[in-house]
Amino acid sequence: MRNLIVLILYFLFFLGCGQKTETEDLGQAKPFLLYDTDSVEFALEDYKNKPVLIHFWADFCAHCRQEFPKIQKAYDVLQPEGYEFFAINSGQTKEHVREIKNTYGLTYPLLVDEEKKTAELYGVTGLPTSLFIDRNGIIREKYIGYLDEKQILDTFKKIEEEG
Numbered sequence: 001m002r003n004l005i006v007l008i009l010y011f012l013f014f015l016g017c018g019q020k021t022e023t024e025d026l027g028q029a030k031p032f033l034l035y036d037t038d039s040v041e042f043a044l045e046d047y048k049n050k051p052v053l054i055h056f057w058a059d060f061c062a063h064c065r066q067e068f069p070k071i072q073k074a075y076d077v078l079q080p081e082g083y084e085f086f087a088i089n090s091g092q093t094k095e096h097v098r099e100i101k102n103t104y105g106l107t108y109p110l111l112v113d114e115e116k117k118t119a120e121l122y123g124v125t126g127l128p129t130s131l132f133i134d135r136n137g138i139i140r141e142k143y144i145g146y147l148d149e150k151q152i153l154d155t156f157k158k159i160e161e162e163g
Contacts, residue, residue, distance in 0.1 A: 026139035028053075029131070032118045034088065034111040035099035042086060042111055043103055051078075051156055052133040053085045055147075056119050059100050061127040063146040068104045074152035075108040083156065086111055090119040090127060134159050 029052070033043045044052070055071060057064035075085045085093040085108040089097045094112045101110045113119055122131065125144070132155050142157045143151070 026131075026142055029133045029137050029139050030121050032121060034086075034113055034118060035094070036109050036111055037075065037094055037101055039094075040109075042109055044086075045097075048086050048137060049081045049092055049135050051159065052084070053156075054122070054131040054133065054151065055085065055087045056090050056113075056122070056124045056127055056129045057087055058090050058127050059096070064128045066102075067128060067147060068106060070148045071152065072104070072106055072108065073149040077153065078156060079108070085109065088113050088118055091116050131160060132156065 005137065008117075029044060031043065031045050033041065035041055040074075044054075053068075053071075053074075057067070059065055071085065075083075079085070087106075087108060088111045089100075090113050092112070093114060097110050097112050100106075119129075122129075128145065128147070130141075130143045130147050130152075131139050132143075134140050141155050
């Protein structure tokens with residue numbers, strides 16, 4: 001019986017991983033105000049006219065931990081060109097998120113959504129979930145599951161080419 005339960009949980013966990021959702025009805029990005037691990041305020045509306053990656057994660061998610069260096073590499077390439085990344089931790093404390101940031105040497109903003117309100121606002125049902133927002137504030141792509149550096153770069157390139 002225990003093996004059956006483990007198999008069912010495994011199936012449910014990986015069901016959505018790596019899937020891109022339909023992009024037709026994603027709509028306008030919803031405003032949020034969160035703080036990073038140093039209590040610096042980040043409001044999405046302050047980044048109008050910039051392409052933005054919103055990445056929801058938690059460190060109990062193995063894929064999320066594997067993504068940290070991949071996201072960092074993409075950020076290092078795109079941030080100087082005016083792109084912004086927000087890695088929003090879902091459900092963990094500021095102190096815990098700070099430990100993760102220091103452990104992995106991350107320089108992109110790690111925001112704290114301890115009560116998961118922003119994740120709920122965006123309808124996040126699994127971690128990791130990534131949203132690609134264009135310069136007009138429209139959510140153009142949504143991925144549930146692991147992303148690597150190439151996928152991030154290619155997705156933003158496609159969005160920019162489509163205008």
